[in-house]
Amino acid sequence: MDISKLIPLLPDMAAFVAVVETGSFTNAAEKMGITPSAVSRQVARLEASLAAQLIERTTRRQSTTAVGMAVYEQCRNMLDNASEALRVSESDTSIPRGRLKIAIPKALAKQVLEPHLLAFGKAYPEISLHLMVTDQRMDPARQDVDIVFHVSAEPLEHLVSKRLGSVRSILCASPDYLDRRGRPSMPADLLNHDCIPLGLNQGDNHWKLTRATQQVTLAVTGRYTNNHSEMRLRAVKEGFGIGIFPDFVVHEALAEGLVEQVLPGWHVHSDFQGEVHMQFQPMRFMPAKMRAFIDFMKRLGDLTVAIDQPRL
Template identity: 35%
Template sequence: MSTIPQARLPTPDLPGLLAFVRVAELGSFVRAADALGLSKAAVSKQVSALERRLGTRLLHRTTRRLSLTEAGQLYLRHAQTAFAEARAAEDAVAGSEREPQGRLRVTVPMTFGLLHVAPHAAAFLARHRQVTLDLQFDDRQIDPVQAGFDLAIRLGRLEDSSLVARRIARSQVVLCAAPAYLDRAGRPLRPDELGGHDCLHFSLAVSGRTWEFMRAGDVVRVALGARLDANSSLALKAAAIAGAGIARIPAFAVADALASGELETVLPDWDMPGLDVHAVMPARRYVPAKARAFVEFLVEAWRATPDWRRPSAGGPRRR
């Protein structure tokens, strides 16, 4: 009986794949050549050979601009995932005692990242001399796999089940305003009284303009208009301190202003849903040592800081 010979799959062009990934990530043949220790001509030749082998164009090249084709975007996502898996496997084989090394790409929320991640970057790099850190600040829910990140720090509810998440901290959310504003406009006693106030709204909130309050098992939701919309908690904090109105802001962003008296807690007898802080990584069999080291470092650093909680409802109230 005759057998039908099976088609032989071509061996992956690893040098070309690596050259393409570096060009795509760095946005330049020159910078990719520097990173790889090759000439620009050699990198260009490797990428061109890869395109011929695949039978499709991966990059649009002009004298002023370099961009990915649709096929290039798809190929880049798979290539980055393959490289990440390979690096993670090396970490696992080398054992947990190996010093973390390599470039660690992390996406963090803007305000939280500026206040509670960036200040610890220098100490992390001093402890792990073989790691380089790339922090990207963005409040959008970026897919770390597609964007080529090793780690994402996220706040609030998680929806993407294809990612592996670990809760590493939690912050309360507080309603607050400047004492001068409350002296002028009055201090609301119930959530439904907020409709008569100037409210400041975080425009990226997943709950939209509905604010939720909880007390003794009761849940009250209030749909509000807003005098000010902003996509930055720090912008809302500044506006609230200036007397623009009542803002809903995570405690990690306003704890200092509440402690100093610049802001006052509104509706102190009511709670609002808190924010979990998660470390989110692509679903891999092996977690890179550099990512594990960064997460553990943040947990350790935040353990030494005050809790991100609002002041006790029984505390002094400025009038």
């Protein structure tokens, strides 16, 4: 294709990538800051230029055709190369500056990273921090974000990963509650207690516990459900029952005697446990703002202490 005909199609290719990656014209429009009809026109123009249907549209759903997926991969590469070109110029500056967009799980952001993020902002006044505090698993290769933090046993394989510590889930209840209802000695005892599941997914009330070769899964019940860690901790302190928490959420309450660990000899499983990873795309030319943040986080020995503390 003649370059004079190709250049006008570049925005249409970017719009097509956004539609595929966000799953709809509406989501793509929101991401790009334009109307859904404008996105639809861009994709239609690209289809007309390529003489191929890229997306099958029905009243209920849309799907990318086989040709569309092949075109998407090439368009995605185009955007990645464009990003790389921008990073070449950004990496050549001696002063870290510009916007740095970081995605962090909610509890980790509030309970562990917040003071360090503020300290970084003070140390680098030329960098504008844009924090996305979300439990959705973000991917810098597919979404508008520079660096992501994950708590997982399996980091995203296509990204560079820096380990910052680990998180374990534990069961806790208030001493008052346990004095009234009794202290469980085996997982089966949880069936006679009020338990506080997250309620995010249908199976959140199915708690899995392991000890050595033993494994138990229980369908617990209770009269309070809450997916916010701080609100759930307050409910536990108020005697509403037994809850699951990342260890960094409750270590102060444990140390102060406000809550007590339940079944300490057992390991309770949850989605929010594993290694803490800081991840970003592999790149030949890293912007100075990213290098500054990555180096800053790697120097924070106290961050690892906050997460990898001795198990209570």
